[in-house]
Every structure is written in structure tokens, then in C-alpha cells.
Amino acid sequence: MGILEVKNVNKRFGGLQALSDVNLSVAENTVHAIIGPNGAGKSTLLNVLVGKLLPDTGSVMFDGQSVLGRKPYEINQMGISRVFQTPEIFGDLTVLENMMIPIFAKRDGAFRMHAIESVRNERAVVQQAEDMLESLNLADARHDHSASMSRGNKRRLEIGMCLAQEPRLLLLDEPTAGMARADTNNTIDLLKQIKDERDITIAIIEHDMHVVFSLAERITVLAQGTPLVEDTPDKIKGHPKVREAYLGETAAA
Amino acid sequence: MLGLTRKDAILLAIVTVVALLAPFILNPFPTNSGFAQFNAGYPDLMQRFAIFGIFAIGFNILFGLTGYLSFGHAAFLGVGSYAGIWMMKLLTANIIPGIAASIVVAGLFALIVGFISLRRSGIYFAILTLAFAQMSYALAYSVLTPITGGETGLQLKLNDPRVLDGALAPGERAHANLFGLDMTSSIEMHFGAWQFTFNTGYYIAALVLVLAFYLSIRIFRSPFGMMLRAIKSNNTRMTYTGLNARPYALAAFVISGMYAGLAGGLMVAMDTQVGPERMFWTASGEVVLMTILGGAGTLIGPVLGAGLIKYMENIISKINSGILHEWFYWMPDGLEDFVITLVYPFVGKGWHLTLGIVFMLVVIFLPGGLVEGGQRLRRLAQGKRAKKSATQTNPAE
Incomplete structure (x- = not known):
């Protein structure tokens, strides 16, 4: 089966x-x-x-x-995570933010209202995202807008975002x-x-x-x-x- | 500080200082000088700066972060105003219950409108919100006259119950107040040729503006704010990352509706009256203009946009042909008339024309609004000062 x-x-x-x-x-x-x-x-x-x-x-x-x-x-x-033919990433967000979103989705589920605490203070999530970017060789680009990356790096990021959800x-x-x-x-x-x-x-x-x-x-x-x-x-x-x-x-x- | 980064804390500090010193900053010209008409430091206009600033900050949480363009936000402002004035008529002329009711009722109304409108996105969402706002306007104007006062609207009256307030002395009018502090009371200060007015109502509105701004910074920097930007950036990836975009967008819609309600409540607190025209679609369009003009998605942009539009509405619209003749009297007669003929359509009742041109210029040359203009100026200045290294500027401001 x-x-x-x-x-x-x-x-x-x-x-x-x-x-x-x-x-x-x-x-x-x-x-x-x-x-x-x-x-x-x-x-x-x-x-x-x-x-x-x-x-x-x-x-x-x-x-x-x-x-x-x-x-x-x-x-x-x-x-079940899906990687698209044309990389679907959050182009207006930084590479690090892109990586944090699936980690939040994994931790908090489909919706959670956390409107007051700062993203900076979510140290565990930030750390996990940084580690993930490190393993993808994207750490240097973490503060760039993801839309500015090469096609190949967008693909790596998208695959990494899917993996971050385990x-x-x-x-x-x-x-x-x-x-x-x-x-x-x-x-x-x-x-x-x-x-x-x-x-x-x-x-x-x-x-x-x-x-x-x-x-x-x-x-x-x-x-x-x-x-x-x-x-x-x-x-x-x-x-x-x-x-x-x-x-x-x-x-x- | 206050859970903010250094940069955000500085921005908040600047807004606070400017808000507190506005009576000075907005009155740079001596009272009797020819430029006195460009002074904006009078209570009525300063209150409007603060109130529309709050309205635009709230609108930006929806439009700037999620990209959902609501064309009916004036409805929440209007509903907030009606809720506020009813509290002041029935309970007390103290503004606290009125403003609280404004926020709550506008929030509930936004929940209903948002729940329905967010089933669609893009242009259909905009049309749905517009339809709701125009229905609200039409209802307030006609069918709901017993509640809304129809065309004449609602004012504080002598025979209002005001169950929490004591009876008024004969001949006394009810004044909107904060625990006895009259909204209309002002302290005037003379300083040489200058005159400055410190108005209670303005300072309360300014205080609320600073709080509203602070809350908006916290929302922008929160995981929730990041999710809202994710909706705008790529809804497909959002969905395939296991996130349900609808409740996020609805929460943003309700929050921005509550901001609009707060602005409506403050309006009532200042002038103790409300009419349906407050909900007309042009009022909804105005807040869109404010946000885009200042810079949608930026923190300070909407406040700047609101300030600029309200300034133009009140200052440029006051320039009439008499004033133009005063300005250009030194020209030869034929030229004077020619110049005045050229300028006249852009001032007075023609101020919308000026606004339209400014808006077009900003959208075409500064898509990021006034904030982008400021950033470009700063980069230019930095580039001239030190050309050695290409410094990276952070666009999120």
C-alpha cells in the first residue's frame, strides 16, 4: 500500500x-x-x-x-507540498521572509492571529529559516527581494520552502x-x-x-x-x- | 523601545513630536503677513489632519499590505460616526463611549461587508465594497431616516436624553468633552507677530493618531503583517503553503474598518454632527488617493498623503481671483490678466484640478508615493556626500 x-x-x-x-x-x-x-x-x-x-x-x-x-x-x-513549473515564491518579500512563512504555517496551522508580537522576536523560526537557507547556499541573499534572484535560485528557494514544512x-x-x-x-x-x-x-x-x-x-x-x-x-x-x-x-x- | 526596532522607534518619535508641535509647525507665517493664508495651524484643519491620518493608516493596513483595494471604506467611517453620535445623544456627551461604540459598530459592519466582499478579489472586490458603501449612503439618506436623520443628519440637541449627564443649566448647550475637558476649548498664544492655537480636540485626536500609528507599526512588523504581505505577493504560494488566505484578509479588513470607525467617532467628537455625505463614494475614493499619494504599503505614507490632500482642500481652495490679483499686481496689466487666467482654473474651486495633476505626477514618476520621493532625495544627498560605497537602503519604511 x-x-x-x-x-x-x-x-x-x-x-x-x-x-x-x-x-x-x-x-x-x-x-x-x-x-x-x-x-x-x-x-x-x-x-x-x-x-x-x-x-x-x-x-x-x-x-x-x-x-x-x-x-x-x-x-x-x-x-503534500507542491513545487510549480514556474517558481511560485513571494517575490515582494525577502528571501528570509519567504523561508519563514512555511515555518510559521507548519507551526501555527492555516490561520493564526499573531498581530502584535514582532517577527524579530520569533527567534526559533528565524533561526530555522536561516539554517535552511544556509543548507541551500542562499544565506548570502537572505535580505534580498526574492524576485531579484536567478531562476535557478528561485527554484532552490521554492524547494526549500516546501521542505521547511517537512x-x-x-x-x-x-x-x-x-x-x-x-x-x-x-x-x-x-x-x-x-x-x-x-x-x-x-x-x-x-x-x-x-x-x-x-x-x-x-x-x-x-x-x-x-x-x-x-x-x-x-x-x-x-x-x-x-x-x-x-x-x-x-x-x- | 516599545518592542520596536531603532528605526521604527525613531519614526514613531518623529510622528509624535510633529503631532505635538503641529500648532507651531503649521503656522510658520505671521498672522498679518500675505502668507498667513498658507497657515494650516487652526484647530478645525489640524483635527482633520489627524482624523484623516488615522483613516488612511487603517486603510493602508488593508490596501497597502494585502493589496485588496476597498472602494467603500467611507461607509465604515460613516457608520462609526452615526454610532458615536447616538452614544453622545443617549448616554453622555463624554466622547469615550461614543468613540468606543464607533470602533465596535464599524468593526461589526466591516465583518459583514468583508465576509461577503472577500469572496472575490481584484476589481470585483472593489466593486462589491463600492456597492455596499453606496447602499449604506442611500439607506442613511432615505429609508433609515429615523436613525440617521436623513439629509439633515444628526446633531446634539437640547432634548437628548444623555442619561449619564446631569441636566443642563438654562441656555447651556451640550459640549463634546473628555471628562469635562471641552473639545472646542483652545488656548491661544501670541508670540510677536505670530499666533498659535492649542486646541483640546486637536490634541486628543493627535494622541489617538500616535497610538493608531504605533499599533500599525506593530501590525506591520508582526507575523500577521508578514502573512498579509504574502497574500499581496503571491496568493498561489500562500495557498500551497497550507495557509488559508481568507481569514487573514478578513482580519485585515475588519481592523481597517475599525480604524475608519475610530476616525468617524473622532469626527463626531470634534463637530458633534454627522450627515450621510460622509459615506458618499467620493469620500471612499479620497482615502484611496491619500494612501497612494503618500505611498501604499509604507508606514508613514498614508499620513503624509492625508495631510497633503487636506491641506490642498483647505488652503488652495481658498485662493480666489482677488488674492491672485494681489500676488501678481506687480506685473504689467496685460500680462497680469494673462497669468491670472492661466492660474485661476487651478485654485479656488479648481483645487481638484491641481490635486489631479499632482496625483498623476506622483503615480507616473513616483509609484511609491511621497515616501519614494523622500527616499530618492535622501539617496541623492547621500550619493553627493559620499560616493565611496554603494549603501543599501531598506525600502520598508
Whole structure:
């Protein structure tokens, strides 16, 4: 029984069957990649997992509890954090403040009115945020506005913010899309480090096969809203169905 | 000091000193000089500086921090005023219960309006708040006349119950007071050609302004304030960080509604009357202008913006063609008339035109408002004084 169990999920947008009978099981403390050509339904599936979309039928269980019908912030509080394709960070806030917010969210829950005490006096939170930035090599930038950082550092910060919440499942949506090779490799190294140091399950959606084969322990191939195959990276590499799904896309393009 | 950083404490100290010395600072010109009309140190205007400063500080907690643009904040000011005057009519002409009621009633009203309006964001939120404010105005003007006095509004009357106050002596009027201290009482001081007025009402309003400013600094620097800025910066990340943005925004809305109520209560405490025009949409728009003009999201900006707009409203609007002729009498006749024709549309009743131009210039060239202007000047001065190192300035002021 995996930490994340997706059963018979269907989602239709008008005439388009975005997801049809998706079954997926992500085992605890593994890195599970979901790959597939454009329009395969990867993003739709991700949006179902985080509560942004409600599927038409099916069930999604996280650690034995259903996530369906819960709001995104409630699902996050259950222990699922999401990294976006374009880094979603608090651009107007400093890097340190960015890092403090998830720590507050972890400590205080979805809402707490602490309007009089000063942020400076929350020494434990500040310390934890500083340590986290140190481990991400972002400590030097801590008083900069996060919007001024490079794409690669924004990505590091976003991943760090998710980790600061100590999630049990980390979802990554094409974390290296649009990145230079060097930044991509940095991100791969960071994710490897996270996988080695923490008890965490990682589900990653990715186009870049270099990233996928560097990280994944299991791979699910999605095409036209249905999982084609699920296997280890070695088996997936030479699988005829996978080649077909990808080559078919290339031929059509 | 007081739980503030050195920088914030200095800012608070400056505001306090300026507020206390305002009767001097705002009256720089001798009473009989030609410039006396630019003096703003008379009680009525100084009270308005303080009251609208409070209103704008509160509005900034919502708009400056969360980015939610309310176009109906005058409704809370008006509701606060009505609550205040009813307390003064029914209970006592002492201003304390009146102001307390203003804050509480405006806060409750803000809770209802905010709960509904915050279901939408952006332009739809602005329209919802505007609709609420215009409904309040229309209700106060017509249907609710028994409570609001309709078009004529409410004043303190001789036959008000005022159950806590003793009977008035024949011919005596009820005065708004703080434990006997009459709001309208003033001490005048003559100093050479200058005259300074120290008014009780102003000093009470100024004291409340300093307290309101202090509270706003604490809110800005708190984790709550940080969450509000997070809403403005990236609502998506907020949600996917496990935070429920709605109650945070609602709390900010209610707090700023209570500030508006406080301002409304103080208004009643000063002039003991209220009318529905206080809730008209132009009044809501004015506080938006004040906040943006001074610098939304900055601590001191809204106070500066409120001061500038109230100054222009009261001083520039008093300049008439007679005064213009006095100014330009030294010019040749034809030129004098020409210059006056040019300037006239911008003064007197045309002061809105001047305000509009100032507002446009600020928004285009100083998007951060007057505060940004000040920062640029300071950087310029620093750059000239010492060009050796590029010092970093902290934008949060």
C-alpha cells in the first residue's frame, strides 16, 4: 500500500477526456516520476492531487485519508507540498521572509492571529529559516527581494520552502523546465541530496529524460490520460509502448 | 523601545513630536503677513489632519499590505460616526463611549461587508465594497431616516436624553468633552507677530493618531503583517503553503474598518454632527488617493498623503481671483490678466484640478508615493556626500 493511492480517476473537460481510469500507487520514500507527451494529462493529474481540480469519479488517498473535496491549503497541511513549473515564491518579500512563512504555517496551522508580537522576536523560526537557507547556499541573499534572484535560485528557494514544512510527499511539476544545463544539474543534485537525507516521498512530472533517469526509482508513463506502463527506469528505457508514445508525438509535431 | 526596532522607534518619535508641535509647525507665517493664508495651524484643519491620518493608516493596513483595494471604506467611517453620535445623544456627551461604540459598530459592519466582499478579489472586490458603501449612503439618506436623520443628519440637541449627564443649566448647550475637558476649548498664544492655537480636540485626536500609528507599526512588523504581505505577493504560494488566505484578509479588513470607525467617532467628537455625505463614494475614493499619494504599503505614507490632500482642500481652495490679483499686481496689466487666467482654473474651486495633476505626477514618476520621493532625495544627498560605497537602503519604511 503506497503513501499515495490513485484509483480509477476520471476527469473530463467538455469533449476532452483528460484523465481516464488513472490508477497510480506511489510507494513511501521513493522517487516516482510521471512522464508522458504533451497533453497526456500529467498536469491535470497533479492538479487533482493538490485539490485544485475535483475528478469526476475515482478516489485519491494520501496516507489512508481521502484528499478529494479538501481545499488546497488543507491538503498541504496533510503533508503534500507542491513545487510549480514556474517558481511560485513571494517575490515582494525577502528571501528570509519567504523561508519563514512555511515555518510559521507548519507551526501555527492555516490561520493564526499573531498581530502584535514582532517577527524579530520569533527567534526559533528565524533561526530555522536561516539554517535552511544556509543548507541551500542562499544565506548570502537572505535580505534580498526574492524576485531579484536567478531562476535557478528561485527554484532552490521554492524547494526549500516546501521542505521547511517537512512534507511527507513532495510533488514537483517540471522543476527544470526552461533552465540552463548548469541549473538543471544543480536542481538534480539538490533533489538527490533531499532524497538521501530525508524520509520523503517525491513524485515528479518531467519532460527532461536526463532528470528523470537521474532521479527516479519508479516511472509511470502517461499517454492520452491513461497510464501505459509503470516500471523501473531500466525497463522503461527500452519499452516499445513508451517509444511509440514519444515517437508518435514527434512524428505528429 | 516599545518592542520596536531603532528605526521604527525613531519614526514613531518623529510622528509624535510633529503631532505635538503641529500648532507651531503649521503656522510658520505671521498672522498679518500675505502668507498667513498658507497657515494650516487652526484647530478645525489640524483635527482633520489627524482624523484623516488615522483613516488612511487603517486603510493602508488593508490596501497597502494585502493589496485588496476597498472602494467603500467611507461607509465604515460613516457608520462609526452615526454610532458615536447616538452614544453622545443617549448616554453622555463624554466622547469615550461614543468613540468606543464607533470602533465596535464599524468593526461589526466591516465583518459583514468583508465576509461577503472577500469572496472575490481584484476589481470585483472593489466593486462589491463600492456597492455596499453606496447602499449604506442611500439607506442613511432615505429609508433609515429615523436613525440617521436623513439629509439633515444628526446633531446634539437640547432634548437628548444623555442619561449619564446631569441636566443642563438654562441656555447651556451640550459640549463634546473628555471628562469635562471641552473639545472646542483652545488656548491661544501670541508670540510677536505670530499666533498659535492649542486646541483640546486637536490634541486628543493627535494622541489617538500616535497610538493608531504605533499599533500599525506593530501590525506591520508582526507575523500577521508578514502573512498579509504574502497574500499581496503571491496568493498561489500562500495557498500551497497550507495557509488559508481568507481569514487573514478578513482580519485585515475588519481592523481597517475599525480604524475608519475610530476616525468617524473622532469626527463626531470634534463637530458633534454627522450627515450621510460622509459615506458618499467620493469620500471612499479620497482615502484611496491619500494612501497612494503618500505611498501604499509604507508606514508613514498614508499620513503624509492625508495631510497633503487636506491641506490642498483647505488652503488652495481658498485662493480666489482677488488674492491672485494681489500676488501678481506687480506685473504689467496685460500680462497680469494673462497669468491670472492661466492660474485661476487651478485654485479656488479648481483645487481638484491641481490635486489631479499632482496625483498623476506622483503615480507616473513616483509609484511609491511621497515616501519614494523622500527616499530618492535622501539617496541623492547621500550619493553627493559620499560616493565611496554603494549603501543599501531598506525600502520598508
